[in-house]
Every structure is written in C-alpha cells, then in structure tokens.
Amino acid sequence: xxxxxxxxxxxxxxxxxxxxxxxxVEQAEILALCGPNGAGKSTLLHxxxxxxxxxxxxxxxxxxxxxxxxxxxxxxxIAVVPQSLETAFDITVEDLVALGRLHRLxxxxxxxxxxxxxxxxxAVEEALRELGLGALRRRQIGQLSGGERARALLATxxxxxxxxxxxxxxxxxxxxxxxxxILEILRRLAASGKRILIVLHDLTLAGLYxxxxxxxxxxxxxxxxxxxxxxxxxxxxxxxxxxxxVLRHPDGGRPVVLPAPTPQx
Amino acid sequence: MRSRxxxxxxxxxxxxxxxxxxxxxxxxxxxxxxxxxxxxGHPGSSQVVAEIVWxxxxxxVIGAALVGAALGLAxxxxxxxxxNPLADPYLIGTSSGASLGATIAQITAPGxxxxxxxxxxGAAGAAxxxxxxxxxxxVGSVTIVLVGYALSVILGAISSLLLTFNHSALLQxxxxxxxxxxxxxxxxxxxxxxVLALGLGLSLVYRRELDALAIGERExxxxxxxxxxxRLMLLLLAGLVTxxxxxxxxxxxxxxLVAPHVARRAAGAAHGRTxxxxxxxxxAFLVLADTVARSLPVGEIPVGIVTAxxxxxxxxxxxxxxxxxxxx
Numbered sequence: 001x002x003x004x005x006x007x008x009x010x011x012x013x014x015x016x017x018x019x020x021x022x023x024x025v026e027q028a029e030i031l032a033l034c035g036p037n038g039a040g041k042s043t044l045l046h047x048x049x050x051x052x053x054x055x056x057x058x059x060x061x062x063x064x065x066x067x068x069x070x071x072x073x074x075x076x077x078i079a080v081v082p083q084s085l086e087t088a089f090d091i092t093v094e095d096l097v098a099l100g101r102l103h104r105l106x107x108x109x110x111x112x113x114x115x116x117x118x119x120x121x122x123a124v125e126e127a128l129r130e131l132g133l134g135a136l137r138r139r140q141i142g143q144l145s146g147g148e149r150a151r152a153l154l155a156t157x158x159x160x161x162x163x164x165x166x167x168x169x170x171x172x173x174x175x176x177x178x179x180x181x182i183l184e185i186l187r188r189l190a191a192s193g194k195r196i197l198i199v200l201h202d203l204t205l206a207g208l209y210x211x212x213x214x215x216x217x218x219x220x221x222x223x224x225x226x227x228x229x230x231x232x233x234x235x236x237x238x239x240x241x242x243x244x245x246v247l248r249h250p251d252g253g254r255p256v257v258l259p260a261p262t263p264q265x
Numbered sequence: 266m267r268s269r270x271x272x273x274x275x276x277x278x279x280x281x282x283x284x285x286x287x288x289x290x291x292x293x294x295x296x297x298x299x300x301x302x303x304x305x306g307h308p309g310s311s312q313v314v315a316e317i318v319w320x321x322x323x324x325x326v327i328g329a330a331l332v333g334a335a336l337g338l339a340x341x342x343x344x345x346x347x348x349n350p351l352a353d354p355y356l357i358g359t360s361s362g363a364s365l366g367a368t369i370a371q372i373t374a375p376g377x378x379x380x381x382x383x384x385x386x387g388a389a390g391a392a393x394x395x396x397x398x399x400x401x402x403x404v405g406s407v408t409i410v411l412v413g414y415a416l417s418v419i420l421g422a423i424s425s426l427l428l429t430f431n432h433s434a435l436l437q438x439x440x441x442x443x444x445x446x447x448x449x450x451x452x453x454x455x456x457x458x459x460v461l462a463l464g465l466g467l468s469l470v471y472r473r474e475l476d477a478l479a480i481g482e483r484e485x486x487x488x489x490x491x492x493x494x495x496r497l498m499l500l501l502l503a504g505l506v507t508x509x510x511x512x513x514x515x516x517x518x519x520x521x522l523v524a525p526h527v528a529r530r531a532a533g534a535a536h537g538r539t540x541x542x543x544x545x546x547x548x549a550f551l552v553l554a555d556t557v558a559r560s561l562p563v564g565e566i567p568v569g570i571v572t573a574x575x576x577x578x579x580x581x582x583x584x585x586x587x588x589x590x591x592x593x
Binding site for chain 2 (some may be wrong): 009015046049050051056070071072073074075076078079080082086087088089090092093095096098100102103104110111113140156160
C-alpha cells in the first residue's frame with residue numbers, strides 16, 4: 001500500500017514526459033530515482049507529490065487516489081524537499097522549519113494568533129535537533145552555507161511529520177562531505193520507518209545508500225531493483241548511452257560507478 | 266521572542282502616535298501641545314482651536330496615518346504574493362485599477378455612489394492580473410515589476426481615454442484622483458479603520474501562509490496550503506485595502522514599497538512580525554510626508570509628490586542593488 005504510481009502518464013503541452021510509470025515506495029527504505037537528464041525524474045516526483053495530476057494512470061495513497069486528498073491532508077502524509085530554496089525574503093531557520101506544521105495548525109490557534117505550542121512546538125524542536133540546527137535557529141536562510149540550507153529544508157519536511165519524504169536532488173549543490181552527511185541522515189530516517197524517494201544524479205551515492213534503485217529513461221522505468229541488480233555495466237551503458245564502468249567499493253562491496261574515458265595516446 | 270516583538274511593535278505604535286500629535290500641532294496656526302490636549306477633551310466646542318483640531322487637523326492626520334497604514338499593509342501582502350520585494354500597489358497597477366474602476370462606476374452610474382465598489386473591483390482585478398501574469402516559476406523580480414508597471418500605465422491610459430469622452434465625469438473624477446488628505450472625512454476614517462482592522466486581522470491569521478507563499482507556490486502547496494484559494498483571498502484583501510486607501514486619498518506611490526522594507530529591516534521577514542509593522546511604518550511615513558506637503562513655504566503640494574521624491578530614489582537604489590545580486 002502507501003504511495004503507489006500505477007501506469008502513470010504525464011506530459012507538458014502534448015510532449016509526453018512520463019509514459020506509463022509504475023512504482024511504489026516501501027516502508028523503511030530509500031528508493032533512489034536515477035536516470036539521464038530529461039528522463040522525467042523530477043516530473044515523476046512532482047506527480048507523486050500531488051503537485052501534478054497524471055494524464056492517465058493513477059497515483060494512490062493507501063489505496064485512495066492522491067487527488068482526493070485535500071492539500072493539508074496530503075501534506076500530513078507526504079513531504080517534498082526541493083533542490084534549493086530561492087526566496088526573495090530572508091527568513092530564519094526556526095521560522096522556516098515551523099512552516100512544516102502549517103498543514104495541521106488548529107483553527108482556534110490560528111484565529112487567536114497563537115505561536116506554535118504543544119506537539120507542534122515539540123515537532124519543530126525535534127526536527128531542529130535531529131538535523132543539528134539548534135545553534136543556527138535564529139540565523140537567516142540567506143546566511144547559511146549550502147549544506148546548512150539543505151539541512152534546514154530537510155528539517156522543514158521532517159517537522160511536517162509525514163511518513164513519505166520525496167527529495168529532488170537535495171545533494172546537487174553540495175560538496176562530498178555534505179552529500180554524505182545528508183544521505184547518512186536519510187538512512188537514519190529510513191531506519192526509523194520513513195519511506196524515502198530521492199532523485200539522485202550520483203549513481204555511486206545511489207549504490208551506497210539506496211535500498212532500491214529505479215532507472216528512468218525516456219519516461220519509463222528501465223530497471224528497478226536492488227543496487228546490485230540495477231547498477232550493472234550493461235544496464236547503465238544502454239540507459240545512459242555512455243561507457244560506464246562498475247567497480248566494487250572496498251568497504252562492503254557496493255557498486256561504484258565510474259566514467260570510462262576513451263584512452264588517450 | 267513573541268513578547269520582545271510585541272514590545273517593539275508597541276514602541277513603534279507609540280512613536281507613531283507621538284508623531285501624529287506633532288503633526289496636529291503643526292500648521293498655519295501653530296497649536297502648543299497643552300491646547301491640543303485641552304481641545305481633545307472638547308470635540309463639540311466652538312472655540313477656534315478646538316475647531317481647527319477636530320475639523321481640520323485631526324481628520325487629516327488620522328486619515329494620513331490610516332491611508333499610509335493601508336498602503337503599507339497592501340504592499341506587504343502584495344510583495345509576498347508576487348514573491349517580490351519591489352512590489353507596491355502604486356507601482357504594479359493596483360492603485361490604477363482602483364482609479365479605473367472608480368472612473369467606470371462614475372461614468373456608467375453617476376449618483377449611485379458606486380465609486381468605492383468600482384474602486385475595489387478595479388483594484389482586486391488589477392492585483393489578480395499582475396499576480397497571474399507573473400505567476401510562472403522563474404519569472405525574475407525585475408520582470409514582475411516591469412509587467413506590473415506596464416499594467417499600471419495601460420490602466421491609467423484607459424482611465425484617461427474614458428474621461429476624454431466623458432467631460433461630465435471628468436471634474437468629479439479628477440478631483441477624486443488628486444484627492445489628497447485634505448478632504449478626508451470622519452466617515453471615510455471609520456471606513457478606513459474598519460477595512461484596515463479586517464485586513465490586518467485576516468492577513469495575520471494567514472501570516473504563515475504568506476511566509477510559505479513568499480517562498481514559492483510549489484513549496485506552499487507541498488506544505489499543505491490550498492494555494493489557489495488562499496492566494497485569491499489574499500489578493501482580494503490587498504485589493505480591498507488599496508481601494509479604500511485610494512478612495513480616501515487618491516493615488517499615492519511608494520508608501521507600500523518603503524514601509525515593508527523598513528519593517529523587514531527591523532524585524533526580519535516573517536509575516537507574523539512584518540504585517541503590523543508595515544502598517545505602522547506606512548502610517549508614520551505618510552503622516553510625515555503629508556505634514557511636509559502642507560508646511561512648505563510655497564503653499565500646499567499634493568502628498569504624492571513628497572512620497573515620490575522620497576520613495577522614488579529608494580526604489581531605484583533597491584533596483585540597482587538587486588541587479589548586483591544583493592538580497593533586499
């Protein structure tokens with residue numbers, strides 16, 4: 001059950017982007033969504049997040065069509081972490097993370113202009129602590145480093161209290177240390193039972209951290225399975241149309257994907 | 266944090282009231298504070314000082330404070346909805362929409378007193394147009410302001426065109442456009458007060474939605490905001506607040522630009538703090554501008570000239586800073 005796409009089709013202005021995608025996110029797993037540029041990864045994420053309606057097929061949450069959920073009810077179950085935050089206005093880390101509770105604030109508190117309290121306050125504090133943002137809580141988002149900002153966005157999603165986390169390349173702008181940090185946090189969250197779908201360009205990171213990998217190409221799922229099953233040279237070369245080599249990581253033997261440049265004289 | 270914010274807001278409000286008191290003292294006949302206070306106690310008195318205070322100075326100063334507050338609040342709401350710190354009801358066509366609506370009402374149904382309603386419909390329609398036209402992701406903030414400005418010019422041109430062919434309405438509307446704060450009545454003040462209270466109250470209830478929408482519509486949707494409904498409601502609210510301000514005092518620019526900036530500088534960008542402060546600063550700015558406008562040795566000039574002379578360079582400075590990539 002939970003969040004499932006069944007034969008989902010979607011296009012922008014007649015140009016098909018998703019051509020029949022079937023995919024579900026299991027409990028306590030990290031599912032990495034990989035594939036070439038333009039394969040439809042981000043689009044699939046937005047369809048799964050309920051931002052876009054499939055033209056055909058269905059996205060369902062616990063068996064009910066996702067489109068039947070009101071925005072607040074959907075936000076209680078699915079949190080989406082954007083790749084970056086480009087805001088015209090600075091906002092403090094604490095105020096940003098507090099927005100995670102927006103979907104469930106009681107009417108009475110809203111009308112009385114109450115600050116966050118009770119379970120909402122606790123959820124925000126826990127999210128800040130979980131991502132080590134306690135010392136940065138009063139900082140403006142614009143003053144944060146890329147890695148700190150990525151953690152703040154993740155904390156906002158965490159404060160939402162949703163059991164599904166969908167992330168759109170959260171590590172794209174980060175250096176290797178921050179990438180690793182974010183993925184370690186996600187692994188911890190998955191271990192606590194969250195269902196995590198993450199769009200990843202970095203196949204090696206996918207190999208190291210994902211429980212399952214889905215390879216998307218031309219709007220279709222070309223391979224879906226464990227990292228060992230999917231990240232194979234023959235599969236990757238045919239999907240990316242480029243020579244790629246797969247090695248084993250010295251620690252643990254997970255697949256590591258490397259480019260195979262044409263030899264120079 | 267909340268009490269500190271409240272304390273700061275209270276302090277600003279006290280400063281505004283002190284400024285208003287000074288503004289009541291200033292005029293062709295200077296009135297010392299003691300006499301102002303004694304006149305406050307005798308609203309119906311036929312004494313000259315009491316008459317000046319109650320019939321000339323007070324409505325004007327309170328009117329300036331309320332119109333400025335309305336423009337500051339409308340600016341803060343519109344800036345969040347357009348995700349753009351350069352938005353201002355005057356600059357992006359909301360005020361021109363109000364005038365056009367008022368013009369149409371005056372021409373089509375003179376004598377029916379539909380001018381305020383026309384102003385509201387025009388202002389809300391223009392706010393909707395500006396926000397819908399620039400809604401797509403990735404539209405730069407300078408583009409948004411240019412689109413809004415073009416809208417403002419177009420709506421202004423339509424108003425002029427209509428008036429060219431309707432001389433009978435010209436005089437009334439022209440007088441109404443120029444408005445100024447000299448003609449604000451106690452009835453208009455109570456309307457302004459009511460709409461401002463509604464606008465401030467409702468926008469405060471939706472302060473976190475405004476925070477989310479200022480980040481982006483997509484992000485707001487994922488956070489559980491019913492974006493379509495909330496956005497529409499807040500745009501109508503900004504239109505309503507702008508329309509009563511324009512109805513009372515005509516077209517006054519830059520108050521809605523300057524006030525939210527000063528508010529954010531002082532208290533950060535979270536709307537729980539900036540909305541009320543934008544209204545307070547907007548009021549303070551317009552009271553100051555109006556006092557200057559009516560105290561010049563050359564005689565009184567329209568207050569919009571003063572706000573433009575102060576606010577215009579500020580806007581250009583913001584624009585250039587933004588071009589250089591400094592967050593505003």
